Amino acid sequence: MERNQTNPYQIHTLQRIFLCKNPSFLTENPPSPLSFIRNCARKGWVYKMAATYASTFSVKSTSSAGPRISPMQRKPFSSINLSPKSSFLGSQSQSSLLVSHNTKAPKSSQRSYSYMPPHASYKVAVLGAGGGIGQPLSLLIKMSPLVSALNLYDIANVKGVAADLSHCNTPSVVVDFTGAAQLADCLKGVDVVVIPAGVPRKPGMTRDDLFNINAGIVKNLVEAVADNCPEAFVHIISNPVNSTVPIAAEVLKRKGVYNPKKLFGVTTLDVVRANTFVADKKNLKLIDVDVPVIGGHAGITILPLLSKTKPEVSFSEKEVHELTVRIQNAGTEVVEAKAGAGSATLSMAYAAARFVESSLRALDGDSDVYECAYVQSDLTELPFFASRVKLGRNGVEAVISNEIEGLSEYEEKALEALKEELKASIDKGVAFVNKQTVAA
Numbered sequence: 001m002e003r004n005q006t007n008p009y010q011i012h013t014l015q016r017i018f019l020c021k022n023p024s025f026l027t028e029n030p031p032s033p034l035s036f037i038r039n040c041a042r043k044g045w046v047y048k049m050a051a052t053y054a055s056t057f058s059v060k061s062t063s064s065a066g067p068r069i070s071p072m073q074r075k076p077f078s079s080i081n082l083s084p085k086s087s088f089l090g091s092q093s094q095s096s097l098l099v100s101h102n103t104k105a106p107k108s109s110q111r112s113y114s115y116m117p118p119h120a121s122y123k124v125a126v127l128g129a130g131g132g133i134g135q136p137l138s139l140l141i142k143m144s145p146l147v148s149a150l151n152l153y154d155i156a157n158v159k160g161v162a163a164d165l166s167h168c169n170t171p172s173v174v175v176d177f178t179g180a181a182q183l184a185d186c187l188k189g190v191d192v193v194v195i196p197a198g199v200p201r202k203p204g205m206t207r208d209d210l211f212n213i214n215a216g217i218v219k220n221l222v223e224a225v226a227d228n229c230p231e232a233f234v235h236i237i238s239n240p241v242n243s244t245v246p247i248a249a250e251v252l253k254r255k256g257v258y259n260p261k262k263l264f265g266v267t268t269l270d271v272v273r274a275n276t277f278v279a280d281k282k283n284l285k286l287i288d289v290d291v292p293v294i295g296g297h298a299g300i301t302i303l304p305l306l307s308k309t310k311p312e313v314s315f316s317e318k319e320v321h322e323l324t325v326r327i328q329n330a331g332t333e334v335v336e337a338k339a340g341a342g343s344a345t346l347s348m349a350y351a352a353a354r355f356v357e358s359s360l361r362a363l364d365g366d367s368d369v370y371e372c373a374y375v376q377s378d379l380t381e382l383p384f385f386a387s388r389v390k391l392g393r394n395g396v397e398a399v400i401s402n403e404i405e406g407l408s409e410y411e412e413k414a415l416e417a418l419k420e421e422l423k424a425s426i427d428k429g430v431a432f433v434n435k436q437t438v439a440a
């Protein structure tokens with residue numbers, strides 16, 4: 001079976017594109033995987049895309065009556081090895097679902113369909129929704145077939161964003177919340193909280209230069225998360241991620257609700273960039289490329305594992321060095337191009353939306369969801385580390401350990417070299433919360 005690495009966001013995009021082009025399709029002809037594939041074939045779309053659609057639509061959704069989130073488990077993560085044939089979507093769901101589609105698909109004349117469309121039943125909150133990332137991210141989340149409620153929070157300018165988005169005819173209901181007094185209401189009953197609140201870089205700044213402002217913002221927001229939706233998945237985007245995630249962990253610990261499986265630093269943009277740059281450099285089909293990125297999310301702490309690129313591809317030493325440096329400096333590339341008007345917003349929104357969609361699929365019972373993220377980890381001696389993780393209903397089900405085995409000499413050295421900086425950033429975050437606690 002051909003390995004399929006299409007990302008979850010592309011999958012839903014395909015289904016939306018198809019349904020937009022065929023508006024009567026849903027009412028006249030419930031979209032069985034088979035009929036979709038026939039339509040794709042008629043339109044000359046590649047088989048792989050059709051198969052991807054079939055696999056997504058074959059994923060059963062939990063109904064609102066079903067158990068949505070099981071009780072928190074505080075055991076340390078288990079580490080598992082990932083088959084070299086697996087993608088972040090996993091190998092088995094794609095192939096087995098394809099097989100099940102092939103065997104179960106009804107004849108075109110039949111009207112009984114075993115397929116269940118995604119059921120919008122999850123509540124997502126975006127904190128910092130009025131900002132450069134917040135706005136396009138909210139739009140992309142509004143497009144998700146899995147979201148029933150989208151709560152948008154900011155300290156200003158969020159009313160108009162919510163009014164605007166609420167006109168899109170997708171399932172979720174959009175509600176705006178402005179200012180600290182409305183934060184608790186925004187968070188009640190939320191399944192996934194995404195935090196892009198905070199200031200972005202200007203040319204000449206490092207991400208760590210944002211610490212003084214963003215540390216306090218993240219601390220306050222996560223305190224409210226702890227009080228109002230302690231069971232939610234928490235996605236931290238605000239920089240410096242290497243420190244803001246440890247800050248969030250300390251806050252949650254002090255509130256007695258820390259579940260390391262549900263706290264994530266969003267590093268998806270590093271993977272998105274690595275995939276794009278490698279595909280470009282090696283003239284590969286973008287849809288096939290998958291490069292794991294480990295470590296952290298700043299400068300040399302961003303470590304793309306080019307030796308683990310799928311499909312297998314060889315790089316010269318020069319190529320490895322140039323690609324690694326470009327991926328590490330890609331944020332700065334955007335900051336400089338924007339010349340004072342902020343940092344990456346659109347690509348970040350795309351990447352964060354992919355991570356949200358993956359989390360929702362995991363919550364919804366898809367047992368084959370993999371993403372790279374910055375999480376509490378025992379892969380190295382550092383307490384937080386980005387690597388590929390398997391996501392499930394309870395958050396991180398396993399950290400994928402074999403991807404940091406058998407590294408190239410270049411990667412081994414880069415891994416050792418990043419540890420000091422990453423440790424300092426983690427310690428800085430923890431010290432910040434300790435200091436605030438003593439002062440209070």
Ligand SMILES: NC(=O)C1=CN([C@@H]2O[C@H](COP(=O)(O)OP(=O)(O)OC[C@H]3O[C@@H](n4cnc5c(N)ncnc54)[C@H](O)[C@@H]3O)[C@@H](O)[C@H]2O)C=CC1
Nearest residue numbers: 128130131132133154155196197198199200237238239348
């Ligand atoms: N993790 C990653 O890969 C990336 C992270 N970032 C980071 O994301 C953050 C946001 O970037 P942008 O959206 O471009 O900035 P922005 O300035 O355009 O938007 C930030 C938003 O946060 C809001 N905000 C500020 N304080 C808040 C508070 N206490 N509560 C709620 N909202 C608050 C602002 O009103 C604004 O709407 C920055 O820290 C940036 O460095 C940016 C790109 C990639």
Ligand SMILES: O=C([O-])CC(=O)C(=O)O
Nearest residue numbers: 201239330331332343344
């Ligand atoms: O570079 C920045 O400041 C924003 C960021 O984290 C990125 O684009 O990766």
